[in-house]
Amino acid sequence: MAISAEQQKKMMYWMLLGRKIEETITMLFKEGRMRGHHHPGIGVEGIHVGCCYDLIPEEDYIVPSHRGKLPELMMGLDLNFLMAGYYNRKEGLGGGRVPTGSHMYGDLSRHIIPGTGIIGSLIPVAMGAGLGLKVKKSKGVAMTFFGDGAANRGDFHEALNMAAALKLPVVFVLQNNRYSISVSVKKSTGMDHLSVRAKAYNIPGVTVEGSDVLSVYREAKRAIKRAREGEGPTLLEGMWHRWTGHSISDGDIYRTDKERREGEKQCPILNFRKKLTGEGVLTEREFKDMEKRAAEEIEAAVQYAEKDCTDPDPADILRGVYSSEG
Ligand SMILES: Cc1ncc(C[n+]2csc(CCOP(=O)(O)OP(=O)(O)O)c2C)c(N)n1
Ligand SMILES: [Mg+2]
Structure with missing residues (x-):
């Protein structure tokens, strides 16, 4: 797998941007500048960048999870639009009337399919x-992201079965962070890895360390190629650790400090930084510049949402809501 220095630097920048937006939104919630709901995706960047890097936004589709905004940005979602939505501003998604959360986010013009808060329902x-792409004889691929908890729902099994039976071009990305809120995978399934479930549907299932962006990229590339060539779906499980509570309102009292610290050692950005600087692909100076650029990009979007945008008009509250009275 040849991957140029330039491509690796781009991957690094995407991961930094993803980290920064998650950290910023988390901070804005803590400061009370933003309200609603937020599930931080700090630590999952390696899975997102590795999986999305080879997607072709004009051809492919993604169905995002509640955990992280990077796949949406990598498909071309406008950062200002995203931030305005998180502030519930009129210039954001649904005119600012949509609950915050990356699973609610979408933009069909960018091939990002918005979802619901029902875990598993998006699989x-x-x-x-994928069925639509196949019917249209497109070379596109549908990629979806979901957690280990979602993989315990019937939706997961039904979707994998049908995708396998019809050889649909779908990449199922299972982001296994070992917990569904406070319930561990071990407790709910007795297993550590869930990719073995692919066997039941006679499709490839692979587990990869999510903090190693290049390993994720390698496996995602294989799965995407397989889907494009009409060979059917793949279940790709990326292991990662949550760095925070489940959501902004979760105190995370069920994990020990030791467990949390161990998790934070698996940092996709730090790992990649060490690798690239060690190989002379990236200098420390370049890394710092990238960090600064990512921070400035996010700050500009925050300023746009806070200063240039407006609140929704209360008179618009029922716009787009169906009425049973005709
Ligand atoms: C059907 C359903 N059950 C429960 C919930 C409440 N809930 C929201 S997120 C979540 C945990 C999901 O865990 P997982 O799929 O592992 O993703 P993670 O949050 O760990 O990334 C739960 C139980 C929900 N939204 N929908
Ligand atoms: Mg989970």
């Missing part, structure tokens, strides 16, 4: 997107 939606 069959991705299967349906």
Whole structure:
């Protein structure tokens, strides 16, 4: 797998941007500048960048999870639009009337299919997107992201079965962070890795360390190629650790400090930084410049949302809401 220095630097920048937006939004919630709901995706950047790097935004579709905004940005979602939505501003998604959360986010013009808050419900939606692509004889691929908890729902099994039976071009990305809120995978399934479930549907299932962006990229590339060539779906499981509570309102009292610290050692950015600087692909100076650029990009979006945007008009509250009275 040849991957140029330039491509690796781009991957690093995407991961930094993803980290920065998650940290910033988390901080804005803590400061009370933003309200609603937020599930931080700090630590999952290696899975997102590795999986999305080879997607072709004009051809492919993604169905995002509640954990992280990077796949959406990598498909071309406008950062200002995203930030305005998180501030519930009129210039954001749905005119600012949509609950915050990356699983709610979408932009069909960018091939990002928005979802619902029902965990697991989006896995069959991705299967349906794959069916649509196949019917249209497109070379596109549908990729969806979901957690280990979602993989315990019937939706997961039904979607994998149908995608396998019809050889649909879908990449199912299972982001296994070992917890569904406070319930560990070990407790709910007795297993550590869930990619073995692919066997039941006679499709490839692979587990990869999510903090190693190049390993994720290698496996995602294989899965995407397989889907494009009409060979059907893949279940790609990326292991990672949550660095925070489940959501902004979760105190994370069920994990020990030791467990949390161990998790934070698996940092996709730090690992990649060490690798690239060690190989002379990236200098420390370049890394610092990238960090600064990412921070400035996010800050500009925050300023746009806070200063240039407006609140939704209360008179618009029912716009787009269906009425049973005709
Ligand atoms: C059907 C359903 N059950 C429960 C919930 C509440 N809930 C929201 S997120 C979540 C945990 C999901 O865990 P996982 O799929 O592992 O993703 P993670 O949050 O760990 O990234 C739960 C139980 C929900 N939204 N929908
Ligand atoms: Mg989980």
